Amino acid sequence: METTYSSLNKDRLIELFHREQKSMTELATPLVNRIRQHALSRFEKNGFPSKQLENWRFTDLTPLLNTEFFFDFSNKSRSMDVEKIFTCDVYDLDTFSITLLNGWFVYKSAPLTKLDNGTIIGSLAKAMEVYPELVDQYFGKAAKTDVYELAALNTAFVQDGLFIYVPDGVTLEKPVQLINIVNADHPVFLQPRHLIIVGKGSKITLVHCDHSLTHNVSFTNILTEIFAEDNAVVDHYKIQNKGRNSALITNTFIRQKKSSSVYSNMITLNGGFTKNILDVSLPEPNCRSEHFGLYLVDSNQHVDNQVYIDHIAPDNYSNQLFKGILDDEARAVFSGKVMVRRHAQHTVAHQNNKNILLTDDAKANTQPHLEIYADDVKCSHGATVGQLDPEAMFYLRSRGLCERTARQLMMIAFAGEVVQKISIQALQERIQHLVEKRLKGELSICDQCMLHCNSKEPTAFNIDMSKI
Amino acid sequence: MLSIKNLSASINGKTIIKGLNLEVKEGEVHAIMGPNGSGKSTLASVIAGRETFDVDEGTVTYMGKDLLELPAETRAREGIFLGFQYPVEIPGVSIANFMRTAINEKRKYLGLDPLTGAEFLRLMEEKKKMVDIQSKLTNRSVNEGFSGGEKKKNEIFQMALLEPRLAILDETDSGLDIDALKVVANGVNKLRRPDNATVVITHYQRLLDYITPDFVHVLYDGRIIKSGDKNLALELEEKGYEWVKKEAPAGV
Numbered sequence: 001m002e003t004t005y006s007s008l009n010k011d012r013l014i015e016l017f018h019r020e021q022k023s024m025t026e027l028a029t030p031l032v033n034r035i036r037q038h039a040l041s042r043f044e045k046n047g048f049p050s051k052q053l054e055n056w057r058f059t060d061l062t063p064l065l066n067t068e069f070f071f072d073f074s075n076k077s078r079s080m081d082v083e084k085i086f087t088c089d090v091y092d093l094d095t096f097s098i099t100l101l102n103g104w105f106v107y108k109s110a111p112l113t114k115l116d117n118g119t120i121i122g123s124l125a126k127a128m129e130v131y132p133e134l135v136d137q138y139f140g141k142a143a144k145t146d147v148y149e150l151a152a153l154n155t156a157f158v159q160d161g162l163f164i165y166v167p168d169g170v171t172l173e174k175p176v177q178l179i180n181i182v183n184a185d186h187p188v189f190l191q192p193r194h195l196i197i198v199g200k201g202s203k204i205t206l207v208h209c210d211h212s213l214t215h216n217v218s219f220t221n222i223l224t225e226i227f228a229e230d231n232a233v234v235d236h237y238k239i240q241n242k243g244r245n246s247a248l249i250t251n252t253f254i255r256q257k258k259s260s261s262v263y264s265n266m267i268t269l270n271g272g273f274t275k276n277i278l279d280v281s282l283p284e285p286n287c288r289s290e291h292f293g294l295y296l297v298d299s300n301q302h303v304d305n306q307v308y309i310d311h312i313a314p315d316n317y318s319n320q321l322f323k324g325i326l327d328d329e330a331r332a333v334f335s336g337k338v339m340v341r342r343h344a345q346h347t348v349a350h351q352n353n354k355n356i357l358l359t360d361d362a363k364a365n366t367q368p369h370l371e372i373y374a375d376d377v378k379c380s381h382g383a384t385v386g387q388l389d390p391e392a393m394f395y396l397r398s399r400g401l402c403e404r405t406a407r408q409l410m411m412i413a414f415a416g417e418v419v420q421k422i423s424i425q426a427l428q429e430r431i432q433h434l435v436e437k438r439l440k441g442e443l444s445i446c447d448q449c450m451l452h453c454n455s456k457e458p459t460a461f462n463i464d465m466s467k468i
Numbered sequence: 469m470l471s472i473k474n475l476s477a478s479i480n481g482k483t484i485i486k487g488l489n490l491e492v493k494e495g496e497v498h499a500i501m502g503p504n505g506s507g508k509s510t511l512a513s514v515i516a517g518r519e520t521f522d523v524d525e526g527t528v529t530y531m532g533k534d535l536l537e538l539p540a541e542t543r544a545r546e547g548i549f550l551g552f553q554y555p556v557e558i559p560g561v562s563i564a565n566f567m568r569t570a571i572n573e574k575r576k577y578l579g580l581d582p583l584t585g586a587e588f589l590r591l592m593e594e595k596k597k598m599v600d601i602q603s604k605l606t607n608r609s610v611n612e613g614f615s616g617g618e619k620k621k622n623e624i625f626q627m628a629l630l631e632p633r634l635a636i637l638d639e640t641d642s643g644l645d646i647d648a649l650k651v652v653a654n655g656v657n658k659l660r661r662p663d664n665a666t667v668v669i670t671h672y673q674r675l676l677d678y679i680t681p682d683f684v685h686v687l688y689d690g691r692i693i694k695s696g697d698k699n700l701a702l703e704l705e706e707k708g709y710e711w712v713k714k715e716a717p718a719g720v
Binding site for chain 2: 389394396397399400401403409412416
C-alpha cells in the first residue's frame with residue numbers, strides 16, 4: 001500500500017506509523033517490535049533534528065522534507081532483474097553481490113543464503129523469520145536511538161535491509177557488495193536497515209554502494225549496525241554516487257569487542273545532500289578503529305560527515321582522516337568528536353579534516369573536537385580549509401602543464417591519500433579510477449545506468465576557467 | 469635566442485627591475501651575479517612567466533616570439549626551463565607521473581605523438597644515468613621530504629628530461645654541499661649543446677668553478693651595471709660588489 005503526503009513532519013510520520021503498523025510488525029520479532037515502539041516514542045519526543053542542535057548547525061533537513069513522498073510497505077521489486085537497469089563500476093570485482101532496490105531486498109533464488117562455512121547473507125526481514133534468536137541478540141544494541149533522532153526514525157519503521165552473520169573463525173575471501181539503488185518514477189522515502197555481525201577472529205570486507213537511477217527526489221535514511229566480536233577484522237567501504245535531487249543519510253553504528261579492527265572508508269562522488277553519521281564504541285581494549293572519508297562535491301551539493309568515537313576502555317587506537325574538494329557553491333561540514341573516558345588510559349586518537357575550496361562560493365565548516373578525561377593518552381586533531389597551493393600550480397605550469405592538467409594532478413594527489421587507505425588492491429584501483437574520472441569531469445550518476453532516460457545529469461566538476 | 473630590452477617589472481607596485489637589457493645567443497652560458505635584493509630572482513620569474521610580477525615596460529623576445537604574450541606553460545613548451553631556487557613540494561604527485569605528463573603535453577603542443585610508458589621509462593633511465601640521480605628518487609612524490617641537495621638534483625633531472633633550449637637556473641647552488649654542487653654542475657655541462665643556452669643566477673662565484681660562463685653580468689638595483697667574461701666573477705669574489713657599484717655611472 002502506498003501513502004503520500006504533500007510534506008513530511010513528525011506528526012504525519014507518526015500518523016503513518018499507526019496506520020501501517022501491522023504491515024511492519026507482522027514481519028519482525030517481538031523484541032524488534034519492542035525496540036521499534038521505544039524508538040517511536042523517542043522520535044515522537046525529539047522529531048527531526050533541528051538546526052539548533054550542535055551537530056546540525058550547518059545542515060538543514062527542512063527543505064528536503066517539503067516534497068510529496070511515497071512510502072512502500074511491501075516488497076514489490078524482489079524478483080526484478082537488476083542487471084538490466086544497472087551495472088556497478090565496482091561490479092566486476094569478484095564479490096558476493098546483493099542488491100536493494102528502493103530499500104527492499106532483490107533476490108533471484110532465495111532471500112537468505114547460508115554458505116558452507118556457516119555464514120548467512122541475505123534479507124533482514126527473512127532473517128527475523130528464520131533466525132529470530134540471532135537477530136534478537138544483536139538488533140538495536142549498537143544504534144543509539146536515544147541520542148540520534150534519525151536512528152530513532154529508522155528503527156521505528158524498520159522492515160528490510162541486509163543481514164550478514166559471519167560465525168567465529170571464518171574469513172570471507174570474497175568481499176560482500178551491497179548495491180543500494182533508488183529508482184522510482186515518483187519521490188520516495190526509504191529507510192533500509194542493515195545488521196552485520198562478525199564473529200570472533202572472523203574477517204569480512206563489505207563494499208556498500210549507494211546509487212540513484214532517477215532524477216526524482218528521494219530521501220534515504222539508512223541505518224547500519226556493525227558488531228565486531230573479539231579479534232574480528234572488518235573493512236567497510238562506502239561509495240556514494242547519487243543524483244542532485246537525492247538526500248542520503250547514513251547512520252552507522254559500530255561496536256567493537258576486544259582486539260578487533262574496523263576500517264571504514266566513505267567516498268562521496270556525487271550527491272545532492274549527504275549526511276554520514278558514524279558512531280563507534282570501544283568498550284574493550286586493544287582495538288583499532290580507522291575511519292577515512294573523501295568527498296568531491298560541486299554545484300550546490302551538500303555533504304556532512306559527523307563522527308563520534310567513544311574510547312571507553314584503555315589501550316585503543318583510533319584514527320580519522322576526512323578530505324574534501326569543493327567546487328562551485330558546494331558546502332561541506334565535518335564535525336568529529338573523540339571522547340576519551342576516565343578509564344581509557346593509553347588511548348591513541350588522531351583526527352584530521354582537510355578541505356580544498358576551488359571557488360570563493362564554496363564553503364567548508366569543520367569542527368574537530370577532543371574531550372579527554374584520562375591523563376595518559378596521545379591525541380591529536382587538526383583541520384585545514386584552503387585553496388590549491390599557487391606556488392605548486394606555478395611549478396607544474398613552468399614544466400609545461402596547462403592550468404587544467406595541473407589542477408587535476410593536484411586534486412587527484414590530494415584525494416589519493418584517502419583512496420590509498422583501501423587495503424584491497426583491486427578495489428583501490430577501481431575507486432582510484434572513479435575518483436580520477438570524477439575529478440576530470442567525466443563521471444555522472446548516469447554512467448552506470450542502463451535506462452538511458454535521455455536526461456543525463458551534467459558530468460560536473462568541470463573546472464570553469466573563467467572563475468580562476 | 470633571448471633578447472631583453474629596457475625591461476621594467478614590479479610586484480605590488482614596487483619596481484624591482486628597472487630598465488634591464490640582456491642578449492643571450494645559442495650555445496652561450498651567462499652568469500648573472502649580484503647582491504641579495506638586486507632583482508636576480510625577479511628576472512628569472514618574469515622570463516618564466518610568473519603572474520605575480522607585472523611587466524611595466526620593455527620587451528622580451530625569445531626565438532623571434534614576444535615572450536610576454538605567452539602563459540607560463542607555453543613558454544615551457546617552447547623550450548624555456550626555470551630551475552627553482554626553492555623547488556615546491558607536491559605530496560601525492562610522483563616525479564615519474566609529473567614528468568611523463570609534462571613531456572607529453574609538450575609533445576602534443578609540438579604536434580608529436582605522446583611517449584608510451586615503455587618509451588618514457590627508457591628515457592628516464594637514460595637521463596638518470598646522465599645526471600647521476602638515484603633511482604629511488606623518481607618514485608617519490610615531487611620534492612616531498614627531499615633534502616636541499618636532492619631537490620636541486622631533481623631540478624637538474626627534470627631539465628635533462630625536458631631538454632630546454634633556454635635554461636635559467638635560479639640560485640641552484642645555494643645551500644648545496646660540494647658533492648651536490650658537482651652533480652648539479654656536471655648535469656648542466658653534460659646538457660650543454662651548441663643550440664641551447666643557459667643562464668646561471670648565483671650569489672657566489674663557487675658554482676662558476678664548475679660551470680664556465682661565457683659572460684658574467686652584475687645585477688644591481690634592477691639593472692645590469694657591469695658585464696665581462698669569466699674573470700669578472702673572480703674579481704667579484706676577491707673584491708666584493710662595492711667597487712662595481714662605485715664604478716657604475718649614476719643613473720644607469
